[in-house]
Amino acid sequence: MTGNPDLCEPDCSVFLDAEGHPLRALPDFAQGSEALVALYSMMVKTRTFDAKAIALQRTGRLGTYASSLGQEAISVGVASAMSEADVFLPSFREHGGQLWRGVTKEELLLYWGGDERGNDFAGPRQDFPVCVPVASQFPHAAGVALALAHQGAGGVAVAMGGDGATSKGDFYEALNLIGAWTLPAVFVINNNQWAISMPRAEQTRAETLAQKAVAAGLPGEVVDGNDVIAVREATMRALDRARAGQGGTLIECLSYRLSDHTTADDASRYREDDEVSRHWMAEPLARLRNHLVAEHAWSKEDEENLLRDSRAETEAAAERYLAMPPQPARAMFDHLYAKVPPDIAALAREMGDD
Amino acid sequence: MTGNPDLCEPDCSVFLDAEGHPLRALPDFAQGSEALVALYSMMVKTRTFDAKAIALQRTGRLGTYASSLGQEAISVGVASAMSEADVFLPSFREHGGQLWRGVTKEELLLYWGGDERGNDFAGPRQDFPVCVPVASQFPHAAGVALALAHQGAGGVAVAMGGDGATSKGDFYEALNLIGAWTLPAVFVINNNQWAISMPRAEQTRAETLAQKAVAAGLPGEVVDGNDVIAVREATMRALDRARAGQGGTLIECLSYRLSDHTTADDASRYREDDEVSRHWMAEPLARLRNHLVAEHAWSKEDEENLLRDSRAETEAAAERYLAMPPQPARAMFDHLYAKVPPDIAALAREMGDD
Amino acid sequence: MTDLTMIDAIRMALSRALEDDPDFIVFGEDVGIDGGVFRATDGLMQRFGATRVRDTPLAETVIAGMAVGAAAQGLRPVAEIQFMGFLYSAIDQLANHAARLRNRTRGRITCPMVLRAPYGGGVKAPEHHSESMEAMLAHIPGLRVVVPSSPARAYGLLLAAIRDPDPVVFVEPKRLYRALKEPVQDDGVALPLDRAQVVRPGDDLTIVAWGAMVADAGKAADALAERGISAELIDLSSLKPIDRATIRGSVQKTGRCIIVHEAPLTAGLGAEIAADLAEHCLTSLLAPVIRVTGYDTVMPYARLEDRYMPDAARIQASAQKVMEFA
Amino acid sequence: MTDLTMIDAIRMALSRALEDDPDFIVFGEDVGIDGGVFRATDGLMQRFGATRVRDTPLAETVIAGMAVGAAAQGLRPVAEIQFMGFLYSAIDQLANHAARLRNRTRGRITCPMVLRAPYGGGVKAPEHHSESMEAMLAHIPGLRVVVPSSPARAYGLLLAAIRDPDPVVFVEPKRLYRALKEPVQDDGVALPLDRAQVVRPGDDLTIVAWGAMVADAGKAADALAERGISAELIDLSSLKPIDRATIRGSVQKTGRCIIVHEAPLTAGLGAEIAADLAEHCLTSLLAPVIRVTGYDTVMPYARLEDRYMPDAARIQASAQKVMEFA
Numbered sequence A, B: 001m002t003g004n005p006d007l008c009e010p011d012c013s014v015f016l017d018a019e020g021h022p023l024r025a026l027p028d029f030a031q032g033s034e035a036l037v038a039l040y041s042m043m044v045k046t047r048t049f050d051a052k053a054i055a056l057q058r059t060g061r062l063g064t065y066a067s068s069l070g071q072e073a074i075s076v077g078v079a080s081a082m083s084e085a086d087v088f089l090p091s092f093r094e095h096g097g098q099l100w101r102g103v104t105k106e107e108l109l110l111y112w113g114g115d116e117r118g119n120d121f122a123g124p125r126q127d128f129p130v131c132v133p134v135a136s137q138f139p140h141a142a143g144v145a146l147a148l149a150h151q152g153a154g155g156v157a158v159a160m161g162g163d164g165a166t167s168k169g170d171f172y173e174a175l176n177l178i179g180a181w182t183l184p185a186v187f188v189i190n191n192n193q194w195a196i197s198m199p200r201a202e203q204t205r206a207e208t209l210a211q212k213a214v215a216a217g218l219p220g221e222v223v224d225g226n227d228v229i230a231v232r233e234a235t236m237r238a239l240d241r242a243r244a245g246q247g248g249t250l251i252e253c254l255s256y257r258l259s260d261h262t263t264a265d266d267a268s269r270y271r272e273d274d275e276v277s278r279h280w281m282a283e284p285l286a287r288l289r290n291h292l293v294a295e296h297a298w299s300k301e302d303e304e305n306l307l308r309d310s311r312a313e314t315e316a317a318a319e320r321y322l323a324m325p326p327q328p329a330r331a332m333f334d335h336l337y338a339k340v341p342p343d344i345a346a347l348a349r350e351m352g353d354d
Numbered sequence C, D: 001m002t003d004l005t006m007i008d009a010i011r012m013a014l015s016r017a018l019e020d021d022p023d024f025i026v027f028g029e030d031v032g033i034d035g036g037v038f039r040a041t042d043g044l045m046q047r048f049g050a051t052r053v054r055d056t057p058l059a060e061t062v063i064a065g066m067a068v069g070a071a072a073q074g075l076r077p078v079a080e081i082q083f084m085g086f087l088y089s090a091i092d093q094l095a096n097h098a099a100r101l102r103n104r105t106r107g108r109i110t111c112p113m114v115l116r117a118p119y120g121g122g123v124k125a126p127e128h129h130s131e132s133m134e135a136m137l138a139h140i141p142g143l144r145v146v147v148p149s150s151p152a153r154a155y156g157l158l159l160a161a162i163r164d165p166d167p168v169v170f171v172e173p174k175r176l177y178r179a180l181k182e183p184v185q186d187d188g189v190a191l192p193l194d195r196a197q198v199v200r201p202g203d204d205l206t207i208v209a210w211g212a213m214v215a216d217a218g219k220a221a222d223a224l225a226e227r228g229i230s231a232e233l234i235d236l237s238s239l240k241p242i243d244r245a246t247i248r249g250s251v252q253k254t255g256r257c258i259i260v261h262e263a264p265l266t267a268g269l270g271a272e273i274a275a276d277l278a279e280h281c282l283t284s285l286l287a288p289v290i291r292v293t294g295y296d297t298v299m300p301y302a303r304l305e306d307r308y309m310p311d312a313a314r315i316q317a318s319a320q321k322v323m324e325f326a
């Protein structure tokens, strides 16, 4: 049983219910408060970042933006289970996971602000940038996993996508391949119940998305995606399997898209406010905060400090982003090929430095 | 248990064992001998046709050809369960099914001989021609099923493909769609254990191909594809479901490709003769013949007559095919568009009549 | 007759088709209750029902392939690909099937389907959302490729595409969806599919453009007119087949030609037009044929998008170069 | 130095790459124990092991996408698409990812991969097995497209493609796989990737061709020579980027140009070359630029294939037309 309303899956892995009460013994990493506080902090920072990004977009200072509101536990939980040398292949709603891995807020803003330099992050140099063509990152993950297996250092490729992504051929072909070749890869689905205006129930007749793993002969698992402990724990097990040479896993994280699809979308056209309100009751931040508070590991003061710091960090990042001049126009040719062909080079010269 | 060696599937539907002994009560249509004799006759005719086609290819009078040796029961069984108004969407190894539906041997030879007129068969006008790009027929079947549902006359789209086809995105996308939209479609997999040189076990880690239906929330079923009774019976049930508005079904037919992949292939490069010999023990014609003989429904004389007639029919068709002059070169433009554009029309005129 | 935007005109054409014939159906991602991400199908599901205007799962291969199957079996599908950058997954079905079904069955099975897709830049969309890959489609024999340049053209050409007995990819310049209004009559009259339109007659040079570029070329033509240069502007409209006669006729008259498109230069469709002139109008040419296009690089993200897109200034500069050629 | 067929030369280049660097891997359908349907990888699995030369499931999207991921993470994949007619499913990964990864990450992640695919007609293969869709690929910025015209060129160009730090689609004219032998040295020397090759110098007209058409053009040039017409034959070799300087230089000298390709005329790559000349060499042109190509129709099945393919006779006829132009 999950802590999420409307999302009752019989075999869903969950540790904290919607109010934050433990439903069973917590995994080791969640015994003390340190790890949980780190997870909580990053989820809060992600939400603060989201809010700022939307504000920037609304005032014409950022491009179309996909909020992760309500789904912060998923990519943060996944990233927190990964080791540095693993490779993360996000879709476009995994800001929290990217931040956890070391991509900076400024880099994220640059990307969403329409500047390629945002993908040249200083952080995890092997991680893939945001992937916009839905599901096309899963084949890449198969290839990354192949390379990691070849390198033999125990690295795992972790790709994420949405419920909509599970309808696309790329997803199935890649899933089948990591199965057939027993590659070290984990595919995580953020089932936020919507693909723009298409509800999960219409995307597929399958009762769960996790069961799509059966098509590839792989294990699939349903997790309460609003319980960061459950997400992290399931990812850890999947990573262990992969590192042990046992191959891939599909993890479906049940959650809910509390925001519009992107800033270009108006979800009120196709879904009821009621549904959204109901899902606010199960959102991941309050759940973990309640638990931490109950464990005396989190105070009002802690909360205020965290919010203040999050905002300050985000504001500072936004200012640096806004102050950053665009690349000169000729930069559009700089990285087309390793060796720029002569006619392109001539064009770039013509354009000069602005 | 299946009658096939090496192909033990726990839940495989089978009626006759490899020697032709009934393993359980036969379905209604198989109670008398009439239907079974018709099925047997078409399977023999298919095999005779295959042999002739290969002979023609070997002597330079036909293009590359894909034999259906050993898999005759599958498409014949499937086609025999369909009604005339259903739509058949074959891959390239379903000669038996096409013949059952009314495509003539001459038309098949024309197609395989490199002449588009072979696809303009007089028979089932709504049936699709042979589909060469693997798995691309499944999306068509979804569309055909959509149209048939729209027409409301109870028609069903039946598409066939190989074990290799189940790895391709097209297959999964279409399967998911017929599930999501509850369309009247049946997807039948000829699991002949090989996709050119790739054995079934390497194509996917899934224990059965039928279980790929789970990804779409559809029923999937494994059938002994060398038992034409089992194939027909499973197809009939799937068609009934579809006609009753209950949606699609995936049927995996276990069989074995006794021939090379095509006349352009040399299977001895990648598989053992032993394996092939072993599978000859379970081939579908002898199995059904044994049963008919045991039931006193088939005599040596019947067999001789059938073989003689099959050969004569095939020879006559081959002669008509060989006597048929190619289209004039300008025919390559005749059906490009309903209305030929002026520059194309000019080209065609220039080419004249040869 | 009301003033409509292009997106309104497209919706009006879709409505009319759905009204006219129960065999017409519309499907694609978010075309139902959401009315399409650009609102091209706004209200249609509510009006015509969810079986005729239907949301598909997120799967472009089956969207295209299902259109093929449905068309083959007698329906008249109008499918939407949400952005041209996601149309690549549909190319296999277009090239290997839609475009060939009539030919390979000698006319037995046909494929009267339309695949609509917004294309082009100018709205600072996220990456992969501003592609112009019409040249790839125009290389596929058996396909039609059509692009409107104004609301009225969109209405008439889309109706024509929908009624055509062959597969049409209808590419819509998303920058024009709401950029301007013009009077459009819902008269059910289709425009001819295979004809280029002379938008503005002129004597000194021919400018060939399509989609959003027609407006930019028009602005350039205005500016040129002020300098006493009379440009004939042709809206190609049908990218496949191409109305070669109209272009040749114009260039035989003007002796000069500029071709404008958003897509990258190399192997863009402008090459076909220039090549046609180099073969059939060489002796008429008084100056080099210049292509004003997107540069031969990946379309930059939003911040540099304007520097990538051809605009009136670049067209005008090239026109002047052509006029000054000696 | 032994006489080798093109397929042998390709295998030799693959062998050398596999020997030189443990990061090179080969995958695709039937490339393992079967050695590829054309035997390009014959014996390689046996020699280098099944993890370095590996059969994939039947799934072209993941073949291409996996190559992207593997290349990004440091491997050097050389993947095979069994026939170009099945490459359409890989275009999304090529255009949206392989060709852009370097650019969109400002050089942080690169994509040194090769996708090999046999292409073209002339062997009376089943339908969908004789496609020439190189122009579509050549329209994709960030991609390289390379085609050899002989065994020695195949060896040198494939080695260059394999060592190049960017994604290369290496298209192989299957008609030439076994059509001729020539001496090829296994010296590990790569040819330059971005240079067209003047196969035969001449003064009166330039013929540009690639792949199997180079041989046909050569035959036409022989026949023309007998009539006193001296044709300069250029093997384009790199279809993207194009070596424009070599072609322009030649046409500036000869004043006449014919372009030959198997693909359909409209929006084929010949258009780009003709368009380039119409812009940059107009004043040198003494005659129309003629493209001798596959017709603008679906490639017919085997029985009419010969009537579709450009051949020496058609090239020669066009050359004569160009020479007689006044």
Ligand SMILES: Cc1ncc(C[n+]2csc(CCOP(=O)(O)OP(=O)(O)O)c2C)c(N)n1
Pocket (backbone or CB within 6 Å): A093, A132, A133, A134, A135, A161, A162, A163, A164, A165, A166, A190, A192, A194, A195, A196, A257, A261, C029, C058, C060, C082, C086
């Ligand atoms: C291949 C492809 N088709 C269409 C789109 C347009 N699009 C962007 S996001 C989206 C819905 C994605 O839904 P889901 O996978 O559930 O992810 P979510 O947005 O809910 O995180 C669509 C249709 C796209 N980006 N890529």
Ligand SMILES: Cc1ncc(C[n+]2csc(CCOP(=O)(O)OP(=O)(O)O)c2C)c(N)n1
Pocket (backbone or CB within 6 Å): B093, B132, B133, B134, B135, B161, B162, B163, B164, B165, B166, B190, B192, B194, B195, B196, B257, B261, D029, D058, D060, D082, D086
């Ligand atoms: C998309 C695609 N890729 C590759 C091929 C080349 N090819 C033709 S048949 C075949 C194997 C098919 O195997 P399977 O689906 O098991 O069918 P079978 O031939 O065994 O009947 C391949 C790889 C093709 N026709 N289409």
Ligand SMILES: [Mg+2]
Pocket (backbone or CB within 6 Å): A162, A163, A164, A190, A191, A192, A193, A194, A195, A196
């Ligand atoms: Mg979603």
Ligand SMILES: [Mg+2]
Pocket (backbone or CB within 6 Å): B162, B163, B164, B190, B191, B192, B193, B194, B195, B196
């Ligand atoms: Mg098979």
